[in-house]
Amino acid sequence: MSARILLTDFEYFEPETISDVITFLAKHRKDTKLIAGGTDLLVDMKKGRIKSKFLVNLMKIPNLSYVTDDGGGLRIGATTTFRKIEESQLIKEKYPLLFEAAQAMGTVQIRNMATIGGNICNALPSADIPPALVALDAKAKIVGKSGERFLPLEEFFVGIRKTTLKSDELLTEVHIQSPPARSGTAFLRISRTASDLATLNVAVRVTLENNGACKTARVVVGGGVGPTLIRSRRAETLLEGKVLEESHIENAAQAASEELKPRPTSIRASPFYKIEVSKVLVKRALMKALDRAKRSKKSIS
Ligand SMILES: Cc1cc2nc3c(=O)[nH]c(=O)nc-3n(C[C@H](O)[C@H](O)[C@H](O)COP(=O)(O)OP(=O)(O)OC[C@H]3O[C@@H](n4cnc5c(N)ncnc54)[C@H](O)[C@@H]3O)c2cc1C
Incomplete structure (x- = not known):
């Protein structure tokens, strides 16, 4: 990206209460952009992707x-x-x-x-x-x-x-x-460099019944695998109600990978790569979460 500053003119406000922001938004609606840390917004403004007449900073609101x-x-x-x-x-x-x-x-x-x-x-x-x-x-x-x-x-x-x-x-x-008792979770991510956006990320949760069967599962895949993140209900259904073994987890990982729709134009990885790697990441995350759920008694781990 160029080092030139390309920001267009805008008026800047620092309200101190949420109700001030609401009043401002009600009046100026589409001409306003909210800014918090600015790590996304300023990049977008610099690239000219976003132009706004008013910039309203949320960081001065003490109770937010x-x-x-x-x-x-x-x-x-x-x-x-x-x-x-x-x-x-x-x-x-x-x-x-x-x-x-x-x-x-x-x-x-x-x-x-x-x-x-x-x-x-x-x-x-x-x-x-x-x-x-x-x-x-x-x-x-x-x-x-x-x-x-x-x-x-x-x-x-x-x-x-x-x-x-x-x-x-x-x-x-x-x-x-608060997550239910006997829950285990895991988050796994791969990226080209540590500071790059994720090529793929996976967040899972497994909650067990007292008899050891999986009561509820959550399998969520992100990293440009569709227009939004993808929660794989098919994978979750394959896990719930079963005393989980590696084969159940592999089936769930396969099901999750089949729901992904990565863009062919991604600069980070091809759809083929994302789909193949998702099977590995979902499996590893679920194995880790299951292990943590088994070891946990009351609270999530
Ligand atoms: C070098 C670099 C590395 C990065 N790495 C990662 C990464 O690894 N993972 C990752 O997920 N992201 C990453 N990001 C993206 C970015 O840092 C995050 O998305 C960050 O959390 C955005 O928060 P912010 O406070 O800076 O948002 P801002 O840039 O201030 O705002 C982002 C958008 O959200 C809107 N907004 C902000 N707060 C509110 C609110 N309370 N209500 C309504 N609208 C609001 C703004 O209007 C704007 O449209 C990276 C960015 C950079 C520059």
Whole structure:
């Protein structure tokens, strides 16, 4: 990319409350772009992909960056950086899938700036956090002039850089229920270099019954394997209800790979490569999650 600054003129605002943002968005809607860490947006503005009359910075809103255990689950404010997430003892201990995904993302410099809200709202199919959040059945809290709504994150993504967020709404929080007892998770990722976007990423969860059978499974594949991440319900169905052996896991990995639709124009890898490697990554992730579920008693590991 060129080092020239190509930004067009815009007016810049730093509201201090969410309601100020909502009022601003209600008035200026499509002329406004929200900015958090700016690690996606500024690149897009520089490339001329995004032009905006008004830029509204969310980082000055004091109560939008937090990691809280609310008893029943985890609440993360939209402007929480990945550095804060990977440094949270609560997340490391109780939500290791999120910890692993956050730690795998970008470089320390990027993680210092990048926010969870920005990663979700930018809706790149290769983003690292959405697969982990979908595997944890996370919900997005969205607020706008007409009030607030909660949406399963899986329903939030509708295409490449496309979400169900309306132009007068913002994401304020991510909510994750405490995973059930006897759950195990794993996040695996490959990329050309450590600081590159994922060529492929996989987030899985396995929850076991007391008799050892798989009660629920989540298998989510990202990394440009379709216009959005892909949750493979076929793979999940092949796992649920069974006392899992390696052959069940191989069948599930095969099923997940058959649901992928990678773009032939990807600069990172061919569709053939992504589909073949997905079988290996899904299998490895499920084996790891199953092992962790067997060793876990009450909380997720
Ligand atoms: C060198 C480099 C390496 C990277 N590596 C990775 C990687 O390994 N994995 C990965 O997943 N990503 C990676 N990224 C992409 C990027 O860092 C992440 O997507 C990041 O989380 C975006 O967050 P941000 O706060 O910087 O968002 P911003 O750039 O500020 O915003 C991104 C988009 O989201 C919107 N937005 C932000 N917050 C909100 C909100 N609360 N409500 C509504 N809309 C909002 C903005 O309007 C904008 O459209 C990389 C980027 C760079 C430059």
